[in-house]
Amino acid sequence: MxxxxxxxxxxxxxxxxxxxxxxxxxxxxxxxxxxxxxxxxxxxxxxxxxxxxxxxxxxxxxxxxxxxxxxxxxxxxxxxxxxxxxxxxxxxxxxxxxxxxxxxxxxxxxxxxxxxxxxxxxxxxxxxxxxxxxxxxxxxxxxxxxxxxxxxxxxxxxxxxxxxxxxxxxxxxTDRDAFEPTEQLHVVAVEDIDRAREVLASAQRPLIWAGGGALRAGAGEAVGALAEQLAAPIITTFAARGIVPPDHPCRASNPVHTPEVGALWDEADVVLAVGTDFDGLMTQNWRMPQPPRLIAVNVDAADAAKNYPPDLLLQGDAREVVERLLAGMPMRPGINALSKRLDEIELRVRRRVRKEEPQAAEFLAALAETLPDGAVLVSDMCVAGYWVGGFYRFAAPRKLAYPMGWGTLGFGFPASLGVAAAGAGRAVCITGDGGFLYGVGELATAIQENLPVTVVIVDDGGYGMLRYDQTQAGLPHTGVDLATPDFVGLAKSFGVYADRVDGFGRAFRRLLREFTRADEPNVLVVSAELSPPLNTSPRWYRTSG
Structure with missing residues (x-):
């Protein structure tokens, strides 16, 4: 036929x-x-x-x-x-x-x-x-x-x-498919694995840096086990959030952009980089110093070496290579001391956040207390989204979608439709008033398809990040203050239920809990203005290479 x-x-x-x-x-x-x-x-x-x-x-x-x-x-x-x-x-x-x-x-x-x-x-x-x-x-x-x-x-x-x-x-x-041989990933030589294992075992202050390649390869369990063997802290990129569970004794929960976590990098004598290219965003435009010894695990040799040249490159699948490193790796003492130090770092960073931006601390706490198990957070390019990407604790991998590869404003809401359609959990979109308007017409898609998405619009009346940049430079606010619609009325005109609150207090918590347990799409508008976190470029603490 x-x-x-x-x-x-x-x-x-x-x-x-x-x-x-x-x-x-x-x-x-x-x-x-x-x-x-x-x-x-x-x-x-x-x-x-x-x-x-x-x-x-x-x-x-x-x-x-x-x-x-x-x-x-x-x-x-x-x-x-x-x-x-x-x-x-x-x-x-x-x-x-x-x-x-x-x-x-x-x-x-x-x-x-x-x-x-x-x-x-x-x-x-x-x-x-x-x-x-x-x-x-x-x-x-x-x-x-x-x-x-x-x-x-x-x-x-x-x-x-x-x-x-x-x-x-x-x-x-018709179907005239031609035979194509299956491509095999590069197999790392035994002697290179042995050499890398020897370098890691002899390190005094090893550190593991896990990127998106580690997450995509499903290497989280192996990375966590290797970190415990080495008593090495694990720093993750935005793409690898949740790759090890929140209670893992080696997990550094906060971004490397905080001085407290950045010190772990500075002190390391050997860094094992798994599935990462060390992009400018994560390294504060490569102001982080080159580590004394760097071992890179990556499927792409050029990608692994383009920013920080490794002393040893293990080209292959992240999970397979890390599992091979783990086999025969001696147990290094110090796991309890490391865990205690990471807890202290966590406490110091939390105090810093509460002191510098108490609204952000309240916002993050509200998310942690109210979101249902399995929820997937989708952040747009907005100040609230930067706080989520950097400081929210993800209990599992693939629970954050964050546009920090290219940095595309307007990503959040339409991407959350795809997350919701995947059936992996309630999609919770964190967006600003400016970015939401890029895809506002997709409210029709959300209601027509009955997609389980909650949109949290943090409405500060414009482009809050750009406004901050102008304020810091002593410039007048030009092009950043926007005329915005009645978002609640707008959402309801599409048949999407919506409500508005001021700030991230009890009313926000109550409505967020209610909205994220609904069966249908909804929109929660929050009138609030947040200052940006340390993981945004105007607040990077490293000022020179």
Whole structure:
């Protein structure tokens, strides 16, 4: 029985285990929507293509599986670029499937003015994707999609673009898949493992730095066990929050941007870096000193060495390499002393937060006391989101989605739709009044799909972070104070229940507890102005390299 290209496409998505896709229909991609209606894949229609990209990213971060965004030709595809750039910077496996103009209307080397035509749609995505493919024949739809999915999910994961001429979706398509050998990860030599184990065992003050690659590889348990063997503190990047449980004796709960935690780095004589590239945000633009000895574990040798050159590189899967290091590692004394010191650091940092920004301390305490088990926090680029990303305690991995790869304002709300659709727990979006307005139309998506998301809008009347920057520089407030709507009335106009409180006190706690245990989407607006935490660049304590 013959199939159309659209039917082959959805068959491959089913074969790949895709359960949810996000998209926006257009004249060129409607056959995909028709074909998906006959499958078990849940298709969530968003109100803007960028939201499809963010939602697919949120889904991928929460589940570790492939996130899928379906968009139409030209401007529809281009609208996803900001979201795809964030997915690329954060190594999220997102598959963007976009239609292109019909092949019969394309004339090589000439832009003829066909509806939605661009000279090279795939090239638009080149700077913000891991790879890109354009289907050249209907029979190639299935093999190209399979290959694209493999590339997106293969470490280091990332977004991949697939373009399909619109006429191929209605034409007959067979499956001419070609054999592709499975790529094997680099296997670390026994002598390199032995050498690294020897260096770590002889260290006086070892430290483990765990990044997003460690989380994506599922290396948390191995990292935690190795830290206990070495009596080494564990510092995590934003991407690796929750990789070890809150009660782990070696976990440094607060960000390295606090002087108390930063001292652990400064004192270390050997650092084991697992799945990280030491980006500027985490290292205060590389003002942290190069450690005396650095051992890097990474699937990508160039990624591991581009910022802090390692003395020894162990190229391979993070979990496998750390497990091999752990085998035969002697137990180093000092775990009780380390645990006591980390508790003292925790106490000092908490006192600092209460002293410097008591509202933030109240906000974080309210979240800890009221959020239901399993809730996933999705932070936008806003001051409240920075506090969550840096100082909230996550009990498990993949419970934070935070746009600190590329830093895209407007990520929070649409990404929370993908988190909510994943079924991994209530999505709780922390956003500001400015960032929320980027995707406000997705309130229609949330209510139409009945997605379990609570949006907490911290309304300070503008771009609070930029306002802080201008104040610190002694400049007048220009462009940062915004006219904002009645968010409660706006949400209710979409049929979404909403309420407003002042500050993060008892009323906030009561409503947050109620809202996050509801079955439907809702919006909680908080009138409050927070000062930024130490993990934002204007407050970095390191001033020189």
């Amino acid at each position: 013959s199939q159309t290209g659209a039917q082959r496409l959805v068959d491959v998505l089913t074969e790949l285990g895709v359960e949810v896709a996000f998209g926006l229909p257009g004249v060129h991609n409607l056959p995909i929507w028709d074909a998906l209606a006959l499958t078990g894949i849940r298709l969530i229609g968003v109100r803007h293509e960028q939201a499809a990209g963010y939602a697919a990213d949120g889904y991928a971060r929460t589940t570790g599986r492939l996130g899928v965004a379906l968009v139409t030709t030209g401007p529809g595809a281009a609208n996803t670029l900001g979201a795809v750039g964030e997915a690329m910077a954060s190594a999220s496996p997102v598959l963007v499937i976009a239609t292109d103009i019909p092949s019969t209307l394309r004339r090589p080397g000439t832009v003829r003015g066909v509806l939605h035509e661009t000279s090279d749609q795939q090239a638009l995505f080149a700077p913000v994707t891991k790879a890109g493919f354009t289907v050249e024949h209907p029979d190639a739809i299935a093999p190209v999609l399979r290959r694209a999915a493999r590339v997106a999910l293969r470490p280091q994961s990332g977004p991949v673009y697939v373009g399909i001429p619109a006429d191929f979706l209605r034409q007959d398509a």
